[in-house]
Amino acid sequence: MSLKPYIDPLLVQTAMGKKSADLVLRGGRIVNVYTREVLDGDVAVAGDRIAAVGNVEYCLGPDTVIHEADGAFLVPGLIDPHIHPEVSKLSLTKLAEALVARGTTTIMCSFDQIGVILGIEGIRAALDEMKNTRLRVIYCTPSRLPYTTPASTVAHTFGPEEHKKAFGWDETAGMWEYMIESIAEMEEGVLSPAGELLDKGYLPQGHLPFTSGPLLMGAVAAGAATDHESWSADQVAEKLRSGIYVLLRKASCVDNIAEGIRAVTELGLPTRRLSFCGDDIDCTDIRDNGHVDHFIRYAVSLGIDPLDAIQMATLTAAEAFRVDHKVGSITPGRSADFLLVENLEQFQAAKVYSQGRLAAENGRAVTETETHESADKSPASNEYPTSFYTTMKLDAPVRAEDIYLTVDTKARSADVQVMYLEPSQLRTKREAELPVQGGKILPSPEKDVLYISVTDRHSGQGKTASAFIGGFGLKTGAFATSLSPDDDNVICVGASVEDMVCCINHLFERGGGQVVAEKGKIVAEIELPLCGIMADVSVDQMAEKETELRNALFHRGVSIPKPFFSVLFLSITAIPEYSITDMGLVEAAGKNIINPIIKWR
């Protein structure tokens, strides 16, 4: 189902009482996100959209199904305006079930990972899969693929031609990850489609970490309209003052809400252009904490009025993408997405209605056994084309010598650059002295200096770059992931290069996943057969697996809370200050490729 074409004659007639409603939710306390009021009333639904709100007795007919709200609050379906669905590792169908169960009924996303793996046809397939779920996607084209600078190896790029195609899709309403690097360099291949989009009235969504002063002025002048990379209240304030919609992020390993919300609670700024986003969330987080419902509870715990928090998570998110006529409020014409909530502070969705039907109850998706009109809603699970299973390509196995960094065979030690992962998840640079044996620089688990490698998984050639990483604390073995935005090449971290080789080759053999190895054996594993990054399992099953893998690393000395989650973003060059791709160790968003080896003796 679609919100295009917007004007639905049957809906308008139902609204005016000339036709009876399909469903009426009776006796709710409706949260009005326009006026910040709670008003007693009913909601009438026609098809998958809201027809009338308030006293809707006039919409009742002989075939109208009546559900009782029993005085529960009716809250608009929640919106995550910036999320990378693939990072959940769930198939889109299973992710939709998991998020809808927690009250999220709309997400904005770009499927940029599917994009580098399967190209625009894969993205279109993802959007088609989403149509068969209860989670609506407002689509934004990735500003360019790969996002990495310099471009790392991917199977498919996304440029002006692909933008043009995707701008024609019904779901498209923006551009994604409009990176400050692209703007600063006036990158034609990005600014040109961004300009085309702006001229259509849609807005590019900025990726503006630590962007301030003249650079921020440039980003805004170039049309960047949102940002999800604000790490302090002052950054939030500066962006709000520049008219940017600030999406306060609570990812599974980055919390920007606690700091960012101080722009409201301490600096006194209005919430009018503030919303939340998840960006990257794992299944453990979804299972244990929730999703946008969690952001609301968290913001309330930090001093935000529940009505403001709900407004931020619904209307404001929709406004930021100019789709508030389609989603984000309980108003005629909008998608019939709303939650029944008993208590606005504790905020748990007892029931979730999405696109006009009960979609979840008590945190569980309602399976589609209804007969009426649901023929087009058969679960798409397990029905993926072969191309989804054949994306991990490697002509010849990776060998230890592909990973080891070497110096003169006579050297005994080497000084190296170490990319260090801070607790904040930002990356700084340190130096370390490492032992050398037969010319090979050895990792030093004692000093918390490990090898990190990235191996091309797209072309078959298996180009591998190595460097050193600190901050994990792994003492023995290695771990690797084939899920790794922005290019989904295989990232591996190891205290032992031989175990790294074991991890990497295993992932290629299995078609993707996340593994831990020690002494040449895989000791824990998540299989990710879909594009090498997703699996068609439930959020609970995946969360259990995540725990297993985490524990396998905790037992081997790792001290950071989400080691797999932390490692998988290390190829993103657009996050300050260091990253690694199959091109090498990258500094300052591609400005420099660094040789990790400083000197030896």
Next chain:
Amino acid sequence: MSLKPYIDPLLVQTAMGKKSADLVLRGGRIVNVYTREVLDGDVAVAGDRIAAVGNVEYCLGPDTVIHEADGAFLVPGLIDPHIHPEVSKLSLTKLAEALVARGTTTIMCSFDQIGVILGIEGIRAALDEMKNTRLRVIYCTPSRLPYTTPASTVAHTFGPEEHKKAFGWDETAGMWEYMIESIAEMEEGVLSPAGELLDKGYLPQGHLPFTSGPLLMGAVAAGAATDHESWSADQVAEKLRSGIYVLLRKASCVDNIAEGIRAVTELGLPTRRLSFCGDDIDCTDIRDNGHVDHFIRYAVSLGIDPLDAIQMATLTAAEAFRVDHKVGSITPGRSADFLLVENLEQFQAAKVYSQGRLAAENGRAVTETETHESADKSPASNEYPTSFYTTMKLDAPVRAEDIYLTVDTKARSADVQVMYLEPSQLRTKREAELPVQGGKILPSPEKDVLYISVTDRHSGQGKTASAFIGGFGLKTGAFATSLSPDDDNVICVGASVEDMVCCINHLFERGGGQVVAEKGKIVAEIELPLCGIMADVSVDQMAEKETELRNALFHRGVSIPKPFFSVLFLSITAIPEYSITDMGLVEAAGKNIINPIIKWR
């Protein structure tokens, strides 16, 4: 100049400090409409747009012109989101000067009157004329022309074909006067282009007087996004709760602000989706009170915080049309439109910058004698094509018998329906007994029952409809206007049918205007040679003329404050409850055509 294409590389480079600004306004107190703050800072301008805000020293170069703000408040250029420019009777060039002088730098309009007279080519010419002024137009297509129901005589209609053409214009960002009648009747010719527009992400602007309950639900479901016809705080509240942007109107003869603002001051609703509009303003009003600056002062006097009032008149108006990335705030990328104001409560624009240049000072437009880059800005005054002067067509003069309503020649009196103009400007129905002579029903100035007639001025055939009107108080003579939305046929009101004939024929001879006649002679006149509705004179000249005409009517017994202004809307069928067009006396937006004669004896 245009805000399309949106991304201007020179602007972005200036914002980032890679190129110096053309103009810097230094040392202002900038009103930030996003955060409701006043922040010390400067504004850097590149071309006609804002490049940077705050400390912009880095934008200074050897050629940068520096203007000192001297601590004045810098306020974004004001926006009137719903105005019919033609009703001012000024040429568009002169109207632009008048409005910009008072701080209005953007208007949303449809040129619907030029549309019925000259068609879509006339509208395009109007937009081209506006390009040479400092007043930016955000264009909205008229939902259909004529707006009247049943359709009255016009020279040009506007339907799906014209919508399609106009949707391709750079200025277009919406649809205008999306009338509740069209929605209730599911009028294909209106709903189809409205739907097309919604599917592009733009919004139809509603015309929803007294629309409530199921009808309002229908209007919102059909995409109506704003309304400028709210007569009470409760109506405002109901519309705000339905997500509608409510534009509180202060027209020259209708004040909906005083009542409407109570939704905020008494009902406690937020201003987030509240703005102002002028709709229809005359030159006396502009000269004596101002425009949007006046709405701000008025709202402040009614208890609205000045920062809220400014936000309503800038950002919110822009958001309602989804053009807040182009206008409505002092932010990079936006049109360089801002005012220098010494005091936010008293709110007088000491200087007005529009599209990057000083456009007015102390209430006077700055004439374009500057040399730099202004070659494209030569005044378009007095340079209209012949077609603008030949729009008043009449094959044979109107005669008294075309106006008189007649009954049996033996009758002595007749009972008639009288359209009565209430002080609120709404129209009710009364009955009266009138004398009959030789079968002709005579007007009765003693009973305040006059003749009103409408004569087709487009086709040459001069079809004339007559009825009776009360509420004016005219004792002798007659007055007429060829400016008369929605169809600009000639409306005449008279205590003497002979003087009506004199007025009407005179207007046709002169090619348009407004006149008062007594005893067969014209006693006061405004010439409106452009399309029969506008004149290329200054606002002050026109205001003086308006005073003359008003006084001519006051001397003849008229007691309502703006008789010409009140009469010229009587052909609008979309305002409850009665109206008159050349088709006859119309009830309930075209539902019935009423015979004014009830019975005779």
